[in-house]
Amino acid sequence: MTAVATTEVNRLLENWRRGDRSAIEQLTPLVYGELRRIAHRYMQGERQGHTLQTTALVNEAYLRLAARDEIAWKNRAHFLAVSAQVMRHILIDHARRRRYLKHGGELQQVSLTEASLMSEQRAAELVALDEALAELKALDERKSEVVELRYFGGLSLEETAQVLKVSLMTVRRDWRAAKAWLFRRMSGPS
Secondary structure: OOHHHHHHHHHHHHHHHOOOOHHHHHHHHHHHHHHHHHHHHHHOOOOOOOOOOHHHHHHHHHHHHHHOOOOOOOOHHHHHHHHHHHHHHHHHHHHHHHHHHHOOOOOOOOOHHHHOOOOHHHHHHHHHHHHHHHHHHHHOHHHHHHHHHHHHOOOOHHHHHHHHOOOHHHHHHHHHHHHHHHHHHHHOOO
């Protein structure tokens, strides 16, 4: 994204924060490609034919973001980080619903195709990752935020440092430590 476009996105986010609802409409074409890139990263691990496609994930996240009035947007990187977090929560909610339904909760009649779209293993992995991130957040909130921004938001080390208002070296150190902690947590006995 060019510096001019980034400046325009930051201006529109500020207008949105101040209550200008038309800023959301102007913002959409400027950030849509980046939101699709983030959603695509999430959807890469899903089975083909998942009920949530990339476009649907972007649209659902955007609707949830547009419904919020209280977010004090800092800049483009902050917007993308929050967007990534919202997308992750949408997928986690979807995975939990799938696991809940698979184990007999709120029995509903669904087609076999629909029932097999998200594998049980993938649903379990998403829920386990969400639980691990919650544990990491309890231990070290900044490391958890680094993971959210880097892995889910696709932000660079520099952008992550800017959002968190810490040095680049701190982000590098937190990123390495968080990845190692998550690896041990996810590969260890449950």
